[in-house]
Amino acid sequence: MSDAHAPLVEASATRTVPDAPLNPVIEAVDLNIYYGSFHAVYDVNLAYGKNEITAMIGPSGCGKSTVLRCLNRMNDLVASARVEGTVTYHGINIYDPKVDPIEVRRHIGMVFQKPNPFPKSIYDNVAYGPKVTGMKLESSLDEHVEWCLRKAALWDEVKDKLKESAFSLSGGQQQRLCIARAIATKPDVILMDEPCSALDPIATAAVEDLMVELRNDYTIIIVTHNMQQAARVSDRTAFFTARPDETTGNRTGLLVEFDKTTTIFSNPSDQRTEDYISGRFG
Template identity: 60%
Template structure:
């Protein structure tokens, strides 16, 4: 199978040479008795898109949810190991989870706008952060919507319900909402899997643009998508990290037999 990788920036540093913005060290996760992840170590380079691929149930989403500690919300989930971000272990007891999540934002599989207006959706994050200045909020809303390539489509209906937007627009709204609190890192959990091909390609273009300002980690089970949008790709299988390399290397010349089997469609 041929994969079309983004050839614009072929020259990539080797993973050993990069200075990671987020680094997972020996992350293991249990759901009750069941071990979902085992000793994951992963470096996420700054201003790049890192894709996490693997068959269903391999722990991709679980890993993603470790990075902004969304797993805390799942009853019976237990995380061991370290996630280092800005020289701090995110699992240290003195970490303020709420402010951590403002720095590491998240976009979910299914578009999940609040049942409020477009404007209120974007303003949600800044408002709970304590911002009340109307002009500043207006500015943030406009900026975020522009960054998410949605401004032209919604500028005349900022105060109509977000639920009236199409699925693709809703997902870009969710991205804009995540951007409104100015995160460093954006986690995306299969952000285009519930969308039609056109909406999907818009999201992919957007992800490509976002890496100018943000570090993006995207979970996907669509390998073509991973090849198209990402700079680095990690392959997870049965809760273990099998391979992590620059995207074109992983797809064209993988080191591990298992990776090759998966990307050529022999299993999964």
């Protein structure tokens, strides 16, 4: 986005990615998602590799955000949502009745489309998670907040105004604060739902750099509308599309192709993927 002439597969090209995710942290098996009687997502099978960035791309309404929200049970907040199939996290089915969704979200953090810092100080935003989860920190809370802000590449910009409102920051800074807030509960997976769609190109570049940096410690799953972003940062890409139902006309999302990002963008095996990435539709 920031540089339209950059080669599409740049970050991925410098990294060797195994053909299939070696240690999948999260696996979705035969995942079907419904809102009431509406079948939103059809039969998704996906494995998200450890310390990899997996991008989910596709046209609007293809169900990629819905799938993302299923991975930490955020869909539970929608009363009519229903999930069939399994999502395993380190081998545990997170939809097992014995699993507490609150505990799931403490392991699988989330960053949203629109920066949504709490109307509190910068410090309190980062300290919120450790406080409510009652985490036992190895260091003091002050040190932990500093560590998170340094991880999110925000420390130098905010260290002198930690007590100021988070709303005094720019949009890009707010989004990096939300990332700092998400890593403060020490998750090992971070879900990002179009994290740059409300940001300008410079702020986008900063967040993308951060994602690549964070890959060393976290497993990152990102939904994006921006194909170049997927190509720049991700190791693997899942392409979704929407198929209209013949009788009702409702559009059900489905997974078309899942492969290494280099393969998806240079040599896709499905015609629909090729049409989408070459800009012929979507």
